[in-house]
Amino acid sequence: MFFGLTMDLATVLLLHKCSFIVGAICFFYVRWRSREPGLDFLAIGDGLLAFASTLAGVGEQGILPHEVWTFGSFSIGVTGYSLMAMGLVQLSGRRRKRTDCLLLVVALTLSVVVGSMHWYADNPTRAAIFNANTAVFLGVSCAVILRDFFLDRLPARWGLLASLAAAMSFSTLVAVGMIFPQYGPVEPRYAFFMLIICHFSVALFVVVLVQERAEAQLKRLAYTDALTGIPNRQHFLASLPSDLRGGDAFIMIDIDHFKSVNDRYGHETGDVVLVGVAQAISTTAGRKVTLGRLGGEEFALFLRDQTEETAVAKADQIRRTVNALAFASGAETIVPSVSAGVAVWRGDCNAQKLRDQADQALYLAKRGGRDRVELYANPQSMEELSSSATATTVTQHSSGPEHPLGELAA
Known part of the structure; x- marks a missing residue:
């Protein structure tokens, strides 16, 4: 989708799309069973990323015009990651704020700039910008999750933080590999495979975090006097x-x-x-x-x-x-x-x-x-x-x- 692959392209795109489909299904289901904020944005974001991956796969087969699928997959993918970051920020802090929409504004602005400059037409340039932007969004998510640690000191928060940090690192490696292919510490395709695994891991730890919060809430209710709010x-x-x-x-x-x-x-x-x-x-x-x-x-x-x-x-x-x-x-x-x-x-x-x-x-x-x-x-x-x-x-x-x-x- 974002860099040149030859014989393994179909497999990579399939795994990439599946990671987002699984994430979207998990987030939609957990949102249906839970009132935790941010799960809806996570589900929509992963859904958009799955669609962007599908659009790139169809475009690679020559079914769609080059400009349509390249710019379409880029803009939809960037928007998907911004919504994913919004969801993680809201899930971490257990609150919704209007300033969260700034992440979406950044994604839309980047899409306009890339579209107007026609940077999407060149595969390495498009891949470098996309993955650098992904690393920024994931970095913001990591910072917020770490900042909100004292809201609920749950083990799943560390797993989610580690998964996002790993995904941010691999996205950075892909971006570096696209810009400086001769100096890249890891071949982009290997970093990209690891990034797919991180997507599955993020979905897993989001579900676990919601479950741990529910269990902690039940424990608080069991140990708290319902009328006065003090321990029973x-x-x-x-x-x-x-x-x-x-x-x-x-x-x-x-x-x-x-x-x-x-x-x-x-x-x-x-x-x-x-x-x-x-x-x-x-x-x-x-x-x-x-x-x-x-x-x-x-x-x-x-x-x-x-x-x-x-x-x-x-x-x-x-x-x-x-x-x-x-x-x-x-x-x-x-x-x-x-x-x-x-x-x-x-x-x-x-x-x-x-x-x-x-x-x-x-x-x-x-x-x-x-x-x-x-x-x-x-x-x-x-x-x-x-x-x-x-x-x-x-x-x-x-x-x-x-x-x-x-x-x-x-």
Whole structure:
């Protein structure tokens, strides 16, 4: 198609066309099953490249005028590679942008220039320009895929990057071989055969990348609480270390009187409050903290490298952040509060036991009046504190009922 071949021309053109046909079929099918952006452009681009290869094959047989098939295969092929690059850019970033169309503009501009200068009429010139342009488009695709690596660190991204880099290298070798046949490091026909293999490889790794993304999404859904968007109980427990070390701590948090919010304002308002509190806890906790919604209005945090003072300070920071929230419900404003229990590992228990200790401290905070943080001491001290909290609660009830929603403002 792009350089002079003698006895192997038919085989090369057939393989070249088949690589794009297979790619187009794969991309169309995956696009039908997936919503990933860019697959439609990849399918159309490979379809155009297959058509350009067919047009060149028919032209080589003398069925079409020389100017028709040479310029037609060149312009359609360049457009196909530009659409392929657009598809890869969109697939990599998982988004569509208007600036992606600049790749298509470059291809159309190049076709106009080549057509007006009649460079398409000379086989080596046409082949050199075409493959140099192909290398540029593939290079852009490689750069974008590498740039977007942190969007999803999936193994298929490396395979796709390697396939595109190899295709770019072989396209460059073909272009160099066409311009400087006596200095070309690899005979163009061999580089062209390897380029065909790269096309199959690109199609394979695009399909694998889409599949890996789907699996990663299912895993995220399985480990994420659907309402609040934070990790669920299963993910939280699975993220805990098997062995504790000094400075490990649990913080158990419970929204005060949340049932009263649901009963008085309805479950929709309750969900709004729950989501708002969950996001406030997540933001205040930070990325280095393991967080999970254990169920209902209860949350758990696991922290490393803490002292009793820093763990209590973190819990109190979360408490104060939640107190600063306000949710409107009709003419009233709901200001939520939370109670928290803290337990720091002292070398005498496992993760389950440490979490139970934080739960006991949380129970004590709720018995002691709510909207407060309690630190787990030893069992004897906890019994004494529990008795004291019970007495305090009785005194509170004798002086008047506690407001069931923390704070309300009309």
